Amino acid sequence: MDANDARDYNSHMSLLRSQSTRATLRLARDLTRSVKRGHPWVFADALRDLPSAEPGTPALLLDNSRGRPIAVGFYDPSSGVAFRACRVDEPLRLNNDWAEAQLQRAWELRQRLFDATTTGYRLFNGEGDGLPGLVCDRYSDVAVIKLDGPAASAFWDIDEIAQWLVKHVGVTAVMERRKQRGREGRWLIGPPREQPIEFCEHGMKFTSDVVHGQKTGFFLDQRENRRAMRQLCRGASVLNVFSYTGGFSIAAGVGGAKRVMSIDTAEPAIAAANAHWRLNGLPDEAHVGAVVDAFEFLDGARLKRRKWDVVIIDPPAFAPSEASVTRAISAYRKLAFNGAAVTGLGGLLALASCSSHINEATFLEACEEGISEAHRRATLLAIHSQPADHPTPLAMPEFRYLKFALMRVE
Ligand code: SAH
Numbered sequence: 001m002d003a004n005d006a007r008d009y010n011s012h013m014s015l016l017r018s019q020s021t022r023a024t025l026r027l028a029r030d031l032t033r034s035v036k037r038g039h040p041w042v043f044a045d046a047l048r049d050l051p052s053a054e055p056g057t058p059a060l061l062l063d064n065s066r067g068r069p070i071a072v073g074f075y076d077p078s079s080g081v082a083f084r085a086c087r088v089d090e091p092l093r094l095n096n097d098w099a100e101a102q103l104q105r106a107w108e109l110r111q112r113l114f115d116a117t118t119t120g121y122r123l124f125n126g127e128g129d130g131l132p133g134l135v136c137d138r139y140s141d142v143a144v145i146k147l148d149g150p151a152a153s154a155f156w157d158i159d160e161i162a163q164w165l166v167k168h169v170g171v172t173a174v175m176e177r178r179k180q181r182g183r184e185g186r187w188l189i190g191p192p193r194e195q196p197i198e199f200c201e202h203g204m205k206f207t208s209d210v211v212h213g214q215k216t217g218f219f220l221d222q223r224e225n226r227r228a229m230r231q232l233c234r235g236a237s238v239l240n241v242f243s244y245t246g247g248f249s250i251a252a253g254v255g256g257a258k259r260v261m262s263i264d265t266a267e268p269a270i271a272a273a274n275a276h277w278r279l280n281g282l283p284d285e286a287h288v289g290a291v292v293d294a295f296e297f298l299d300g301a302r303l304k305r306r307k308w309d310v311v312i313i314d315p316p317a318f319a320p321s322e323a324s325v326t327r328a329i330s331a332y333r334k335l336a337f338n339g340a341a342v343t344g345l346g347g348l349l350a351l352a353s354c355s356s357h358i359n360e361a362t363f364l365e366a367c368e369e370g371i372s373e374a375h376r377r378a379t380l381l382a383i384h385s386q387p388a389d390h391p392t393p394l395a396m397p398e399f400r401y402l403k404f405a406l407m408r409v410e
Contacts, residue, residue: 015099015164016058017157023051023059023075025083032063032070035085038395040073040127042083050077056154058094059083073132076151084132084151102130103164110138113388120199120206121389122220123169128391128399136165137216139199139208143171144216145188146179162188175210185211196272198279202227204254205279206247207272214244214269222247222314224387225352225404229312230255232348236309239263239301239342241294241335246273248312249289253282257310262289263297298338307344312352317401319355328355329366336370340378343409349378356401363403371409378407 026048035042042061044050053059059075061083062068071085072092086094106129114121124136126148133152136145143165147153162174166189174189187193196207201223208217226247234256240249243262250273252260262273270289277287290297294315313335318328336351343349349371353363360383371378384404386392392399 013160013163014096015103015157015160016094016096017056017154018058019095021058021060021072021094023053023057024062025051025059025075026062026067027064027070030064034395035061035071036088038088038393040085040132040393040396041081042085043080044077044082047082050082053077054154055079055149055151058155060092061085074151074155076149079149079151084127086130086132100164103161104168105129106131107169109391110389116200117203118201118223120201120208120218120220121223123165123389125390125392127393127396134161136161137218137220138169138171139197139210139217141170141172142193142197142210143169143174144185144210145174145176146216147176148179159188177210177216201247202230204250206245206250206276207279209268209272212268219244219247219314221354221386221390221402222352222404223389225350225384226251228382228384228406229310229350233257233310238310238312239308241298241311241313241339242315243273243289244269244314246270246276246289248314249273249287250276250280250282252310252312253277253287254280257286259286259288261308262287263292263294264289265291265293267291295334295338298335298342302338302341306342308342308347309344310348310350311339311343312350313339314350314352314354317355318353319357322357325355325357328358329362332358332363332366333370333373336367337374338370340371340374340376340409343376345410347409348381348406349409350404350406352405353403354401356398358403359397360403364405367405367407371407377410379410380405380407382406 028048055076057075061071071088073085106124119140123138124131133148165171175185177185196209198207210217230251233252236257238252238257238260241263243264249260249262270291273289318331319325339349386402
């Protein structure tokens with residue numbers, strides 16, 4: 001232990017559970033350049049051996065040729081992603097100063113990106129902010145932390161991070177949401193808040209149920225796409241399929257849509273969509289929320305030759321794994337087929353995919369095939385991805401999961 005380490009040991013606050021590097025890992029292949037260029041993951045099969053250690057043990061990574069240190073990070077012998085690099089530049093040391101600088105850097109970016117008209121956003125986006133496995137969303141004065149797996153949970157000191165958020169970001173309550181389904185969150189800093197929490201997005205009012213809602217209660221990653229659609233809905237009839245709590249519906253309404261329909265199978269989501277519509281002072285009679293299966297609804301609407309000026313389809317991830325890719329592609333094709341069929345001549349069709357295992361080219365091909373099957377043609381007006389509060393390492397294309405294709409349908 002050198003003087004710096006000793007100082008960190010003695011300081012009473014630590015954002016990391018352990019600051020000494022306890023495992024040494026050696027690459028089995030020449031991945032040095034990939035790691036140094038900013039791809040922070042090393043898979044188990046790229047390591048020479050997997051020493052036994054607890055998940056989340058701080059580790060030093062050595063290259064495959066001469067055994068030179070190239071990164072420090074944390075280790076998980078039980079996961080496919082065996083090593084996550086935190087630091088690839090000297091000094092290769094993980095301490096509280098490093099961790100605090102990373103949090104500060106992420107927070108500075110958000111202060112640049114947002115003003116008082118947007119109070120719901122992602123504060124920390126894991127690897128994209130140089131904070132492997134650590135995700136945190138903010139809704140007004142409430143922060144919601146999510147740790148990606150047992151190694152990240154053992155590496156980061158979540159209670160200290162919660163304190164840091166209170167002190168530096170100014171939130172007054174912090175909750176931890178677990179990845180596993182059915183596991184309720186716990187309040188790290190309370191008292192427990194009554195749900196849902198109100199916040200703003202580009203001046204629109206929304207709420208998020210951070211305890212029971214999907215993800216951390218809201219789909220923050222579609223913020224800029226909601227804003228884009230808001231500009232395009234003046235006087236339009238709008239169909240929002242897989243609406244969740246009505247994000248795109250409210251954006252359309254605020255943008256001057258003459259009527260909006262929201263479709264989702266989740267009853268509480270439609271109830272929240274109705275509540276959000278009213279919260280923004282929009283006229284009751286201009287919104288209809290329907291609790292119904294999207295595929296059945298679209299089939300029925302196509303057969304009845306119903307048409308909307310603007311159709312937005314933002315389904316859940318159909319391909320969360322490589323195995324589900326083929327089925328997912330046919331689901332996107334089906335949605336493009338029905339989506340085009342119910343879009344009026346010259347109308348707009350926006351189709352989104354948040355499946356990380358489907359790349360942009362494959363997704364656009366599925367859109368093209370589905371639209372052609374409906375005997376329609378489309379021009380691509382824009383293809384958007386995640387917003388700036390969901391940054392990704394440039395070297396990590398697999399982290400850019402969101403595709404949002406905006407098309408005009410002829
Ligand atoms: N566009 C939303 C997010 C959509 S998330 C926003 O901007 O906030 C996907 C939604 O699809 C979820 O709310 C989920 O309840 C819903 N869903 C999943 N399967 C469905 C189905 N077969 N029919 C209708 N809705 C479905």
